[in-house]
Amino acid sequence: MSYPSYGPEGNPYPPQAGPAPAYPQPAPVPPPTSAPPPLGLSPTSGPPPFGLPPADSPMGITTLLLAVACFLLLVLAGAGFGLYVNERGTVSDTRAQLQERDAQAAEAERRVKDMEAARAAAEDELSDVTEQRDVLMPCMRRAQEIFDALRGDDDDKLATALELGDAACAKAEDVVDS
Template sequence: MSYPQYGPEGHQYPAPAGPAPAPAYPAPPPSPAGLPITTLVLGVVCLLLLVLAGLGLGLYVNERRQHNATEASLRDRDTTITETESRADDLEARLNNTEDQLSDMTKERDALLPCMRRAQEIFDALRRDDDDDLGTALEMGITSCAEAEEAVDK
């Protein structure tokens, strides 16, 4: 058998000799199922990677669910705080209004008190049947009641 010549002129390549020589290392023994050990190891590694990927996905999904639940809880808390602050502001406004009303009523009471005392003096003078005290009490009563009326009508 003759092969064509390639390369520098006059150089010949050796003709192929019989069968290929045996490899320097022995072939791995077949597995009991008839598959080579490397195929079996590769399958086990792939299975482990698949299980680890599933665990990672499960952990990720669980973490996201907890995160979403925490965010919802925080939103609810913020809403509750806002509502509570609003109610506190309303109660504070009502308290201020009540304090203003109490202050006004106290001023009216203080203005009416001299008039009521003069009325009591008039009744005492009538009970004693004292005309001099009755006249004085009537004059003072008219004056103090007129002042009270002005203070209340303001």
């Protein structure tokens, strides 16, 4: 591989004809001073080091408005998240309370059923006792008549009372024993 030579005899680009163009020269720059600026004055170039941009600058007002809007959105987002978390906690608490109330309601229903069964049993027993009482009362009245006849020493009354008492007590015995 060979490289092209760039000399007067082998120059692939021909030299330009005419004088070189003249470019404007920059103005001479004064030498920098080594003295610091007076106290209380800030440099005039670059952004301010601290604080807000000047109020008369349109860029400063826009930046300030955007910062306030972002801050408000951040506060609203935080409040919304707080409400969401609070509502989730409230919903969980409410669910727990509902489950507890459901358990209490089921327990109350069970007790009501037990009480209804006990009431029905007591009603059945009461009806049995009432029936037995109704059957035993004539037998007891006849027994009282027998005692009255014995006290009065009346044989005819005693015989009638014994006969009626025997029939009433036999009927009572059949009902009570069944």
